[in-house]
Structure formats: structure tokens, C-alpha cells
Amino acid sequence: MTERQRGGRAVKAEARREAILDATMAEIAERGYRGTTLAAVAERVGLTQPGLLHHFPSKEHLLIGVLDARDRWDAAALLANSTDVRLSHLEQIVEFNADRPGVVQTFTALAAESATGQHPAREFFTERYASVRVGMAELLRAELGDRLAGGLTPEQAAPLLIAVIDGIQIQWLLAPDEVDMPAAFRNFLALLTAMTPSEHPTA
The missing domain is CATH 1.10.357 (Tetracycline Repressor; domain 2)
Incomplete structure (x- = not known):
């Protein structure tokens, strides 16, 4: 993998993390702290739960x-x-x-x-x-x-x-x-x- 490709993947990963955080914020606003689940966040951002856990290993x-x-x-x-x-x-x-x-x-x-x-x-x-x-x-x-x-x-x-x-x-x-x-x-x-x-x- 070239340096450019690695840089592109890093940018995409950071963008995905930001999207997950935005989705979590939206879930918290709607459901509160205890009502927010990994499954709901994953669905909102278009990921599977294992895909979400790749970026954040726990709630x-x-x-x-x-x-x-x-x-x-x-x-x-x-x-x-x-x-x-x-x-x-x-x-x-x-x-x-x-x-x-x-x-x-x-x-x-x-x-x-x-x-x-x-x-x-x-x-x-x-x-x-x-x-x-x-x-x-x-x-x-x-x-x-x-x-x-x-x-x-x-x-x-x-x-x-x-x-x-x-x-x-x-x-x-x-x-x-x-x-x-x-x-x-x-x-x-x-x-x-x-x-x-x-x-x-x-x-």
C-alpha cells in the first residue's frame, strides 16, 4: 500500500469516527445516556455493530x-x-x-x-x-x-x-x-x- 493510499484510508477512518460521534450525539439527544445503545448508533450511521466496535471497542x-x-x-x-x-x-x-x-x-x-x-x-x-x-x-x-x-x-x-x-x-x-x-x-x-x-x- 502506498503512502497516499494509507493517508486516504486514515482520512476515511477519521471521517467515519466523526460520523459515529455525530450519530451518538443524536441518539443521546433523543434517548438519553442510558437509552443510547451501540446497535442504535450503528444503525443510524449505516454500520453493523461489529463495524462500529472496530472504531470504538465498547459503549x-x-x-x-x-x-x-x-x-x-x-x-x-x-x-x-x-x-x-x-x-x-x-x-x-x-x-x-x-x-x-x-x-x-x-x-x-x-x-x-x-x-x-x-x-x-x-x-x-x-x-x-x-x-x-x-x-x-x-x-x-x-x-x-x-x-x-x-x-x-x-x-x-x-x-x-x-x-x-x-x-x-x-x-x-x-x-x-x-x-x-x-x-x-x-x-x-x-x-x-x-x-x-x-x-x-x-x-
Whole structure:
């Protein structure tokens, strides 16, 4: 097989993977996380189930692929208008997630399951949260400086920011009519940024 042929096959394989992820997203939107099956995804994308498993060896691996794609879409959304990402841009991501409850449900369920035993998603979430903590700390430092409200460092505040985002998602999934996810996150940002570094009380 020539290099050109191998390149063509790689492009086709990547296109097929993207089509599978799109089909999975559609299934999740219609049936929810637990109702999504490999057979339904395979039928939607025009594959046999063994053909689907060639690209994603299990349902968990398929859903991890969806979450990885979600992160790439989120990053693209953040950088769509500017390379200067600010805390206010996180509001856009929260609003974006409010329009795709199926993906949020998948993320939440897999994140919880990944903390138990040798779950296929454990490595994905461990690495993801480590990376997100670093990114959030950099974002907080760039916008609010080395000391935040209460004297916290950006590294100390980063896990709290992530916890708020994930925690609001759970409450919203359970009571979407009672919890306005974007508004709740905006309220948290208002609290976080209300006290500038110069206003921190001295010891």
C-alpha cells in the first residue's frame, strides 16, 4: 500500500469516527445516556455493530469519544471570537451546555462512574480534570491576579470553580425548571470577582 493510499484510508477512518460521534450525539439527544445503545448508533450511521466496535471497542469508549469531542467544541467556542479567553467566556460554555442536556447527562454519569474501580473512563477524567485545573488557574491568575477573594491563590480556587460548574449541572439535570444553570453560574462569578485583590483584608 502506498503512502497516499494509507493517508486516504486514515482520512476515511477519521471521517467515519466523526460520523459515529455525530450519530451518538443524536441518539443521546433523543434517548438519553442510558437509552443510547451501540446497535442504535450503528444503525443510524449505516454500520453493523461489529463495524462500529472496530472504531470504538465498547459503549464506554464511544461515550468517552463524545466527551472528548465536546471538549474540543467547547475550546473552539471559547476561541471563536477572541484568543483572549476571560472568565466571562465560561458563561458562554455554560449556556451552550444548557442546550444539550444529553451530553451533560453523559458527562455527569461517566464522571461519577469513573471514580469507581477500573472504569474505562477513569484515565480520561483523571487527565481531563488535571488539565482543566491548570487551565482554570491560569485563567484566574490572568484576570484576577495572584490573590483572589479570601486570599486564595488561583491554584486553590481552580478546583472550586470546576466544582461549581459540575455541581450546578447536576442540580440543573435534576430540576431544570427550578435551576437556571447559566444564571446560577453568573451569580457565582459575581461573587468570585466582587472583591478585587486590593480589597483583600490584611492579616
